[in-house]
Amino acid sequence: MDKQLEPNMHDEVQRYYGETLESSDDLKTTACCTATAPSDYIRKLLGDIHEEVSRRYYGCGLVLPEALEGLRILDLGCGAGQDVYLLSRLVGPHGHVTGVDMTPAQLRVANDHLDFHMERYGYSEPNVDFIEANIEELDLIGLPDASFDLIVSNCVVNLAVDKGAVLRSAQRLLKPGGEMYFSDIYADRRVPEELTTDPVLYGECLAGAMYWNDFLDMAREVGFAVPRLLTNSPVDVTDPELQQCVGELRFYSATYRLFSFSGAETGSENYGQMAIYQGSIPQHPDQIRLDKHFIFKAGEPTPICGNTSRLLKASRFAPFFHIIGDDSVHLGAFGIKEDQFPFTEDASEGEGGRCC
Ligand SMILES: C[S@@+](CC[C@H](N)C(=O)[O-])C[C@H]1O[C@@H](n2cnc3c(N)ncnc32)[C@H](O)[C@@H]1O
Structure with a gap:
């Protein structure tokens, strides 16, 4: 045109x-x-x-x-x-x-x-x-x-x-x-x-x-x-x-x-790290969901990749988590694609929403 x-x-x-x-x-x-x-x-x-x-x-x-x-x-x-x-x-x-x-x-x-x-x-x-x-x-x-x-x-x-x-x-x-x-x-x-x-x-x-x-x-x-x-x-x-x-x-x-955090790796790598959510974010005593892959139940150690460890430590979430381990020993790929866009329907969605 x-x-x-x-x-x-x-x-x-x-x-x-x-x-x-x-x-x-x-x-x-x-x-x-x-x-x-x-x-x-x-x-x-x-x-x-x-x-x-x-x-x-x-x-x-x-x-x-x-x-x-x-x-x-x-x-x-x-x-x-x-x-x-x-x-x-x-x-x-x-x-x-x-x-x-x-x-x-x-x-x-x-x-x-x-x-x-x-x-x-x-x-x-x-x-x-x-x-x-x-x-x-x-x-x-x-x-x-x-x-x-x-x-x-x-x-x-x-x-x-x-x-x-x-x-x-x-x-x-x-x-x-x-x-x-x-x-x-x-x-x-x-x-x-x-x-x-x-x-x-x-x-x-x-x-x-x-x-x-x-x-x-x-x-x-x-x-x-x-x-x-x-x-x-x-x-x-x-x-x-x-x-x-x-x-x-x-x-x-x-x-x-x-x-926005520094030191991210291209892939999702496994260093055997774990994160424990302390249950201390107001209105979220039981769990918080970081993304499609990572749901942190309060008090339960959850395996995390190196990037998730860096993100949690750098962000406002740091005081609410206890991170176990460091990235000194690489154990291979963590086995998820962090930015995956599967676009299958979420079971948690599609109900009860609103248009206004
Ligand atoms: C779909 S509405 C969403 C409005 C609001 N976020 C909400 O949830 O009700 C899109 C809004 O984006 C604004 N918008 C679109 N392009 C923009 C731009 N380049 N700069 C500033 N505002 C923009 C429009 O004026 C409109 O208010």
């Missing part, structure tokens, strides 16, 4: 989220729906979110990892602010959450209900702020290097035209040991060129979805050496016209964890 006639995808996305959609009922696929059922605790917190904010929630996953108290968090593409407000509660009055979005109509809803949430949480000072900006140009808004413990994003990176710029900035903005925890939409093959500028397919988070192996290459290239897949579930394209457009293409929502 003639460059002059090509739609500007940023304008299209702003129009879609600022004008076309009024609530998640207007969506044509399940891409912007959260398939993972929230825990009772999170359900309770959701009950305190203002109704207008909830109505304009278009996330595809839960971006509420464990051990959040006191953290500084950045939400890329925060929309009307539901995740910012949930995280505001979870970091507590000594933490801080910054939401960035480029669509003024979404940010207006977020800002309109700031006092409501701070009052409900009993905070004397707001612990959130919202910035209107393009997440592909985060270097322009003066956020210092290594200034966040955690970066979250919920169904947004697929909408970015320059996804590499988003991941590179995330890597720059994270403190050592920090984490990018984000839910997004992926495709099982590269999306054909002719579909990539369709405004509805793009706005619905399908046309900009990355082929998952391309995403993994990009994540490693910017320095997230060991992407960790946590959950995945298929997206239903419910609209018959869109179904016809996408043909054989299949889409999945997935939550990845990208930790």
Whole structure:
């Protein structure tokens, strides 16, 4: 297509989220729906979110990892602010959450209900702020290097035209040991060129979805050496016209964890190390799940690979684990592929989720 006639995808996305959609009922696929059922605790917190904010929630996953108290968090593409407000509660009055979005109509809803949430949480000072900006140009808004413990994003990176710029900035903005925890939409093959500028397919988070192996290459290239897949579930394209457009293409929502730590090895190697979760993270007394492979039951020694040992020691999880052994004697391959993207359905998903 003639460059002059090509739609500007940023304008299209702003129009879609600022004008076309009024609530998640207007969506044509399940891409912007959260398939993972929230825990009772999170359900309770959701009950305190203002109704207008909830109505304009278009996330595809839960971006509420464990051990959040006191953290500084950045939400890329925060929309009307539901995740910012949930995280505001979870970091507590000594933490801080910054939401960035480029669509003024979404940010207006977020800002309109700031006092409501701070009052409900009993905070004397707001612990959130919202910035209107393009997440592909985060270097322009003066956020210092290594200034966040955690970066979250919920169904947004697929909408970015320059996804590499988003991941590179995330890597720059994270403190050592920090984490990018984000839910997004992926495709099982590269999306054909002719579909990539369709405004509805793009706005619905399908046309900009990355082929998952391309995403993994990009994540490693910017320095997230060991992407960790946590959950995945298929997206239903419910609209018959869109179904016809996408043909054989299949889409999945997935939550990845990208930790920023040094010394990672390319493979998953066995040094005979074990990790024991102490059961001391609030709301997670029994177990925590790092990814598809590693579920740590409190008090039980769990075999870990060298990279998992390094990650646990470097991250905010360090005080909650006891690591046994070191990497002085190599015992061969650990026997998992850490970034595996099997995209079989998770038994734990697909039930009890919500579209708003
Ligand atoms: C699917 S909605 C998700 C919003 C929010 N995370 C939620 O869960 O409700 C996508 C959001 O990303 C924002 N967005 C898309 N591309 C962006 C970009 N390049 N820079 C900033 N925001 C962007 C849109 O304005 C929209 O609010």
